[in-house]
Amino acid sequence: MLRCEPFSMQTIMAYDFDTLIDRRNSDSDKWRKYADPEVIPMWVADMDFRSPPEVIDALKVRAEHGIFGYVAPPPALTECLLERLQQYYHWSVQPEWLVWLPGLVSALNVCCRMLTPEQAVLTTTPVYHPFLYAPDNMNRALIRVPLALDGSRWQMDFERLEAAVTPQTRLFMLCNPHNPVGRVYDREELTALAEFCQRHDVLICSDEIHCELVLDLERRHWPLATLGEDIAARSITLMAPSKTFNLAGLYCGFAIIPDAKVRHQFNRATAGIVGHVNSMGYAAALAAYQYGEPWRQALLAYLRGSRDLLQQWAANTPGVQLSPLEATYLAWIDCRERGLDNPAAVFERFKVGVHDGRIFDAPPGFVRLNFACPHSRLQTALERISQALDG
Numbered sequence: 001m002l003r004c005e006p007f008s009m010q011t012i013m014a015y016d017f018d019t020l021i022d023r024r025n026s027d028s029d030k031w032r033k034y035a036d037p038e039v040i041p042m043w044v045a046d047m048d049f050r051s052p053p054e055v056i057d058a059l060k061v062r063a064e065h066g067i068f069g070y071v072a073p074p075p076a077l078t079e080c081l082l083e084r085l086q087q088y089y090h091w092s093v094q095p096e097w098l099v100w101l102p103g104l105v106s107a108l109n110v111c112c113r114m115l116t117p118e119q120a121v122l123t124t125t126p127v128y129h130p131f132l133y134a135p136d137n138m139n140r141a142l143i144r145v146p147l148a149l150d151g152s153r154w155q156m157d158f159e160r161l162e163a164a165v166t167p168q169t170r171l172f173m174l175c176n177p178h179n180p181v182g183r184v185y186d187r188e189e190l191t192a193l194a195e196f197c198q199r200h201d202v203l204i205c206s207d208e209i210h211c212e213l214v215l216d217l218e219r220r221h222w223p224l225a226t227l228g229e230d231i232a233a234r235s236i237t238l239m240a241p242s243k244t245f246n247l248a249g250l251y252c253g254f255a256i257i258p259d260a261k262v263r264h265q266f267n268r269a270t271a272g273i274v275g276h277v278n279s280m281g282y283a284a285a286l287a288a289y290q291y292g293e294p295w296r297q298a299l300l301a302y303l304r305g306s307r308d309l310l311q312q313w314a315a316n317t318p319g320v321q322l323s324p325l326e327a328t329y330l331a332w333i334d335c336r337e338r339g340l341d342n343p344a345a346v347f348e349r350f351k352v353g354v355h356d357g358r359i360f361d362a363p364p365g366f367v368r369l370n371f372a373c374p375h376s377r378l379q380t381a382l383e384r385i386s387q388a389l390d391g
């Protein structure tokens with residue numbers, strides 16, 4: 001099973017996450033958002049770090065080839081991915097279960113498209129905002145069930161889920177690890193969720209894009225589909241190398257769909273509208289999975305350092321609560337005690353650009369802060385946020 005191994009100093013030192021790299025002239029979505037060049041952008045989920053050197057080299061080799069015609073998934077990539085799933089999760093995935101995808105947001109929409117117009121989708125909030133839009137994009141009803149907040153830790157509320165589910169509910173959309181609240185659901189919670197889905201005969205789309213970014217050394221990621229044959233047969237698991245290796249702009253992800261009928265329905269729902277993965281996406285994914293593990297370990301060590309900075313800051317900042325950062329590089333901060341209706345707008349005036357929690361269907365007063373940047377930049381941002389809170 002994939003456990004986040006304690007890191008050695010040697011691993012961390014081998015890579016540089018400290019250099020401030022100018023992304024302003026790279027058409028970065030993140031860095032273009034704010035007209036004011038002084039604003040530190042900490043909103044959309046990509047990192048201000050260069051990808052592993054082996055990925056950059058593989059892309060250069062692919063570019064040098066110079067022919068960019070239509071491509072099929074490289075057999076070496078499938079082989080390497082199946083080995084990885086076996087090694088990390090003891091999950092024996094068959095090659096035909098894989099569906100390669102140019103991004104996972106499209107897959108969220110495809111899952112909703114699989115339903116008939118009368119059927120409904122269930123999800124827990126706050127949640128990554130495309131979960132909220134996908135059902136509407138496909139003219140399907142969405143039932144939103146708030147997660148329960150225990151102190152600063154968010155968890156599934158099965159009483160509320162039972163009360164909300166209807167006979168029309170056909171799909172549950174799970175985010176695990178959960179963006180934005182940072183949870184890695186434990187085996188007991190996932191087992192209860194699997195039973196819930198079985199009892200109500202619903203399919204489950206399990207978005208596990210952040211599964212290789214577990215920061216809490218006491219936790220491990222359990223792919224939902226590994227919990228049993230019944231849940232595997234009703235699951236569509238979404239994963240990608242994009243968050244882990246900072247490849248989001250190369251659009252390469254995949255679904256794992258063990259059941260042939262569900263897979264057929266999924267493929268039917270993609271037909272003619274979902275494009276293909278491109279040659280650069282495949283080349284980057286292959287290099288990341290083949291050679292990127294030492295870099296990933298170093299990244300995790302660095303992000304754990306960032307998490308510690310955030311925790312120290314939160315502990316010394318009255319009236320803010322940081323949710324336990326079990327996974328992801330997205331901090332979920334509750335500023336409600338400070339009485340701010342829109343803390344994101346206030347922080348922007350102090351030159352830090354974060355997401356307003358309301359886009360994830362959270363109550364007013366929350367923000368999501370992307371801390372995948374050099375520690376020096378994070379420290380500057382936290383100082384500015386403290387000034388904003390005091391001002």
Ligand SMILES: Cc1ncc(COP(=O)(O)O)c(C=O)c1O
Nearest residue numbers: 045103104105128179207209253
């Ligand atoms: C839970 C989750 N799913 C999907 C995505 C994006 O997927 P893609 O860029 O592959 O469409 C993100 C990006 O932040 C995410 O957090």
